Amino acid sequence: MAALHIDTELFKLKNSLQEMWLLVDKQITKAQIALLQYDKSIAREILSREKMVNALELKIDSECENFIARNNPVAIDLRLALAYLKINSNLERIGDFAEGIAEFVLRNMSEKLPDDFANRLRIEEMFNEVAEMFTLAKESLHDENSEKAEKIFGLDNLVDEINHASTKIISQEIQNNPQKAEEYLYLQAVIRKLERMGDRCNNIAEEIVFYLDAKVLKHNKEEKKKLE
Secondary structure (H helix, E strand, O other): OHHHHHHHHHHHHHHHHHHHHHHHHHHHHHHHHHHHOOOHHHHHHHHHHHHHHHHHHHHHHHHHHHHHHHHOOOHHHHHHHHHHHHHHHHHHHHHHHHHHHHHHHHHOOOOOOOHHHHHHHOHHHHHHHHHHHHHHHHHHHHHOOHHHHHHHHHHHHHHHHHHHHHHHHHHHHHHHOHHHHHHHHHHHHHHHHHHHHHHHHHHHHHHHHHHHHHHHHHHHHHHHHHHO
């Protein structure tokens, strides 16, 4: 009976985390539109939704802590609850980075980025890679599929590569357009935020793999005992 109660509470926690995932996913999508299309109205939407992200993070944190306090879980159940806590924290930070991009659009951008410049920076590609990492993380937890989570690590390397290459490109653009120096330096910080989004997705993938590996290990031990 106690095990059923714990499973029910963990299911509720998972649903709350899915709600957080959907909210942050929308923030990432809107950040891409705001930046690439220089859409200040979308940027304002991101800022208005950030309070919802923060409130939901606190709610999930409280739910996880209360679950641990009430049930004193052990082994795999405890590991899952702790994974939820860490994933929740990483999701909130991704939301923060989306907010930072929106602030750049509102405070530091003067016009839409020239298409050639944006293409050389591979900003759209970077957003798409981060979005794929984010989706893979969500699916890997929902499906309990470690292979999907492990794909994220390779995508993170590509995001890092794009971030690294952007420094030289922006430096050259500043030389060509010195009047844009301050704006493009802020743009470099935005690209760094995208790279940090990828890092956070990577962190989430590590938590999922850690939990799933432990679950497989527990299952194998149980099977071994049955055979003895």
